[in-house]
């Protein structure tokens with residue numbers, strides 16, 4: 001048996017109790033399931049090795065063999081209770097015909113959609129042939145994972161994906177897309193409708209391929225005032241959730257409207273998500289008083305606490321665990337792991353959560 005297989009088996013023993021799906025089926029567990037956003041990524045030496053050999057970041061996303069391997073890496077190393085398929089939210093614009101690239105040290109660069117003419121060039125014709133490798137990654141990963149470990153599929157929420165499509169890149173404030181939204185142009189509305197439609201098909205195809213649960217990442221939800229949040233985040237996400245539920249009524253769907261503050265409650269009520277992921281700014285005692293009964297709570301350790309490590313990290317983990325005791329809860333971060341994270345600090349979090357403190 002190779003070292004990797006042995007680690008996988010050990011992880012499976014600890015994690016092999018379907019704890020993630022049990023929480024979504026109604027249980028609260030004294031040792032909650034744990035996984036971390038961006039658990040596959042540059043902080044792991046084994047990821048960097050595959051990434052260096054794969055060619056571009058998109059080549060890695062579209063290689064079922066390599067994408068499945070990097071999806072499994074953090075499961076082997078830490079025995080997480082859920083894996084998340086290795087892909088990116090910007091594969092959907094790629095599938096709709098927009099030019100998408102990832103520039104080393106800079107992040108995503110897209111051929112910006114700046115008006116009706118650009119928008120009119122997008123369509124769903126090539127969507128599933130473009131995304132077929134992701135479906136194959138899911139099938140392969142599901143076959144390789146221990147049965148007790150859940151596999152999560154995902155997409156970006158229409159608003160967050162639109163901010164990159166309209167802005168052409170990431171920025172500190174996604175100002176270009178926010179301004180376009182205020183203009184209420186018909187092409188922006190058309191773009192959102194297209195994203196709801198394409199994302200619904202994409203998520204359904206991921207379930208079909210073997211995903212056990214889904215997460216919708218709305219990283220830029222917190223950039224909008226309430227009325228704009230209702231229009232561009234909540235309403236499209238509600239449509240997306242109901243489209244998936246028409247076909248898969250029972251699949252757990254987790255919403256992540258990052259930074260939406262006092263709108264979390266209304267978001268859950270309006271979208272009907274099965275679970276909601278909280279960013280690190282939200283106090284888990286506030287959360288515990290309102291969620292974790294009917295709706296599963298996920299979150300919300302600060303990714304930088306994991307970089308810092310030490311007593312401050314232990315204290316942060318303990319506070320979240322204490323607040324969420326007795327609730328339907330999945331331990332996670334408030335946003336993704338960052339590249340400078342020491343891998344041992346991730347292990348420290350997993351151990352602390354599993355020690356039941």
Ligand code: CP3
Nearest residue numbers: 037038039040041084086087088089107108170217219336
């Ligand atoms: O969580 C996981 O382990 C699954 C993989 C995953 C990636 N991206 C891989 C990735 C997931 C769930 C995403 C989602 C994603 N992608 C979001 C939503 C969540 C969030 O982080 O806010 C967004 C906004 C993107 C768009 C994106 N992709 C950006 C802005 C960047 C560059 C910045 C960065 O963090 O590197 C990416 C690239 C990207 N996506 C990397 C990874 C591992 C790094 C690329 C590399 O390895 O060279």
